[in-house]
Amino acid sequence: MSRQVVVATALGLDPARDRGRLEAAAEALGGRLEERAGHGRLHLDRPLPRERLEAAGRELGLDLNPLPEGFDPRRVALLLSDMDSTLVAAETIDEIADLAGLKPQVAAITEAAMRGELDFAEALRRRVALLRGLEAEALERVWAEGRLPLSPGAEALIAGLRPRGIRSAVVSGGFDYFTARLARLLGLDAHRANRLGMREGRLTGELEGPVVDARAKAAFLEELCDRWGLRPEQVVAVGDGANDLPMLRRAGLAVAWRAKPVLREAAPVRLDRSGLDAILAFIEP
Secondary structure, three states: OOOEEEEEEOOOOOOOOOHHHHHHHHHHHOEEEEEEOOEEEEEEOOOOOHHHHHHHHHHHOOEEEEOOOOOOHHHOOEEEEOOEOOOEOOOHHHHHHHHOOOHHHHHHHHHHHHOOOOOHHHHHHHHHHHOOOOEOHHHHHHHHOOOOOEOOOHHHHHHHHHHHOOEEEEEEEEEHHHHHHHHHHHOOOEEEEEEEEEEOOEEEEEEEOOOOOHHHHHHHHHHHHHHHOOOHHHEEEEEOOHHHHHHHHHOOEEEEEOOOHHHHOOOOEEEOOOOHHHHHHHOOO
C-alpha cells in the first residue's frame, strides 16, 4: 500500500506552540505527526484526495500539501520566482499608474490578464501605453516610497537557500527597473523582466525589446539551467498567475503562492496561509 507525506505549514507556525493544531490535523487525516523546525509532517498510510486535505486545512488554518512523488529535495539547486504579487505584495505597474492617476484603468487590465482572460503581451502593451509621458522619476518614487513591500517570508526564504547552496532568481512580466533593485536587495543571482522605453526623462508608452510573457518565463528557466549546468527537475518555481503556468510546469517543484484559480488548480503545492519561507519545508530532506 502506498503511503503519503503531507507537509503542514502556516504563517508564523511554531510546532511547539501550535502542536495542538498539528495534532488535530494528524487526527483528521488519520496520520502520524512528525515535528520539524517551522512545520509539521503528517505520515499517512494511504494517499488522500486533494479535496480532503484542503477541507482540513481550511478548518485548521493550515496549508496541507503532499510531498510530490519523485521530487528529490536533495537535488534542488535553483529557486525561480515571479515578482509581482509573489516576491513583492503588489503589482508594480499598478503602483506606477497610481502616481499617474490611472490605477483603476491599469489594475482592471492587470487582473483580467492574470486570470488568463486576456493575452498577456497585448494587455501589457495596453497598460504601458497608458503611462506615456509619465516622468521616469515616478519609478524611483514607487521603489523609495515602499510601494512594493516584500511578501511575508520572502527574505527568510532567500536567506534559507544560501546555506544549502541553492541559487535564486526572479523573472517578471513587470519591469527590470524593479527586478534589478529587488535582486540587489535580496542577493538574487539573476533577474529578467520587461524594459520600459524612456526618452528625455519620460516614459514613451512603449517597451524596449521582446515582451517577457509566459513563454519567456519558461525559457528563462531553461536558460538558467543551461548557464549553471542544471536540469529542470532541480528547480523550484513559484508564482501566482496564469502567465507563470508554463514555467511551473517545467520545474521539479511547482508552488502556487496565493494564486489565481487557473494556476492554483494546476500546481501540486498551494500556499494560501503560509509565508513564502514555507517553501523551505519542501526542500528539507
